[in-house]
Amino acid sequence: MNERYVDVAVIGAGPAGLAAAAAAKKEGAEKVVLIERDFRPGGILEQCIHTGFGLKYFGEELAGPEYAERFIKVCDELGIEMMLNTMVLSIDGPNHLIHAANKSGAVLVEAGAIILSMGCRERTRAQIVIPGSRPAGVYTAGTAQRFCNVQNHIVGNEIVIVGSGDIGMIMARRMTLEGAKVKAVIEVMPYLAGLTRNRVQCLDDFGIPLYLSHTIVDIDGKRRVKGVTVAKVDEKKQPVPGTEFKIDCDTVLLSVGLIPENEVSKTAGVALDRVTNGPVVDNTMMTNIPGIFACGNVVHVNDLVDNVSTESELAGTYAARYAAGQSGEGGTVIPVKPGNLVRYMVPQSVKPDKTEKEVKxxxxxxxxxxxxxxxxxxxxxxxxxxxxxxxxxGEIEQIRIPAEKLSGLTQGEIIVNVTKEEVKA
Incomplete structure (x- = not known):
């Protein structure tokens, strides 16, 4: 067995992992290793060839591979080791032991601190229970994106997209530019699931219909998709009888949500939030297991990679400090709770005495x-x-609380409320 010790081990070399590793190295961690199951770093950005990345972080518009390349270059310059084609199987959380495997065999990595940055995965047809047979031509939007942008394979000619998530809308535009006909985007909610800018640039600009409060009730076809039946839904998201109509198509793309990839986190004993399905973290991005940190889409699904990078740099900084003996444990912990109109909060707790400038x-x-x-x-x-x-x-909100505002807090809980203003007569 290949055994080794490092100061900081980062699991996942996507945008979160790259930013976290670079930050840990800059903070003084001597041995930083990135463990990645794919054959190259970059994660999902490698197949996102459209622009729109980096506007907040770099102040310029970049394509996904360009954004990733900037962080890959920094990691190379800092001398960060990348263990590619290496699959993490489990983590012994309290002892910071990572069990992995690659073509050389079993790998055991002991780390002073561990950063979880495995990203997220797509929901499938099975998880939203669309009736019908199982013909060819049903893909998740991310799979279709990889086929098109990386493997140069067009998945269909007449396409219906289920879900108005960002990747679904982006693929509506991508398929149109490749010569396919996107018949419709079907969204079960009465509002957009992704960014408004993507609706404008990817649907409105190309005349692609968006059906809100609708769902697919049947997929027709045996060997290949022939069409779908769509119906309007009521306030309980149940199909309304008599509202059905058919759309002929040969392909269905699913953009019905993302799930943080936390199978490995569970093996470490990391506590997961029941709403986000990601690790419960404090304002240093540390989980309930001392010395194990988490960042990026493994914590909660972000809509901007720029925010992922910023959040991950925070995790990298504090992981390096933990590995150097600055544990960050103890002290006052103030829970953070979602209030009126708020679905979830990240982080789920704040340590006032571990806050330097502000808490995002x-x-x-x-x-x-x-x-x-x-x-x-x-x-x-x-x-x-x-x-x-x-x-x-469909859009993440962000607030910033200055450290001086948190100073002196010793008990209670922070509650975030969103309240509709009253209209004055």
Missing amino acids: MYFRVLAPTKQVTIEASCGDKVLYKARKAFVNP
Whole structure:
């Protein structure tokens, strides 16, 4: 067995892992290793050839591979080792032991600190239970994207997309540019699941119909998809009888949500949030297992890779400090809870004495709402308050609480509320 010790081990070399590893090295960790199951680093960015990345982080618009390459270059310059084609099987959490395997055999990595950055996976047809037979021509949007952008294979000619997530809308545009006819995008919710900018640039600009509050009730075809039956849904998301109509197509792409990839996290004993399905973390991105940190889409599904990079740099910084003996354990811990109209909060707790400048908190709302007030408070103390014209479940909201606002907090819990403003007569 190949055995070794490193200061910081990062699992997953996508955008989160690359940023975390670079930050750990810059913070002073001598031995940093990236463990990646694929044959190259970059993660999902390698197949995202469209632009729109880096506007917040770099101040310029980049394609996915360009964005990844900048972090890969930094990691190379810093001398960070990459263990590619290596699959992590399990983690002994309390002892920081990583059990993995590659073509050379079993690998055991002992680390001063571990960073989980495995990203997320797509929901499949089975998880949303679409009736019908099982013909060829049904793909997840990410799989179709990889076939098209990496392997140069077009998956179909007449396409219906289920779900208005960002990757679904982006693939609607991509398939159109490749000469396919995208018949419709079907969304079960009464609102958009992805970014508004993607609806404008990928659907509206190409005249692709979007059916909100609709779902597919049947997929027709034996060897190959021949068409789908679509129906309107009620407020309980149940098909409304008599509203069915058919769309002829040979391909169905599913963009029905992403799930943080935490099978390995479970082996380490990491506690998972029941809403996000990602690790419960504090403001240093440390999980309930001391010395194990998590960042990026493995924690919660982000809509911007720029935010993933920033969040992951935080994890890398604190992981390096932990490995150097600055454990970050102990002290006051203040829980963070979702309040009115808020679906979840990340981080789920804050350590006031471990906050240097500010704490960034991320959340999604439960429903589209206009003219709202966002407020974070701990007891009678207001930590943050701002107005916003519009909030949407498809876009992550972010608030920043300065360290001085958190100073002195010793008990209670931070609650974030989104409240619709009253219209004055």
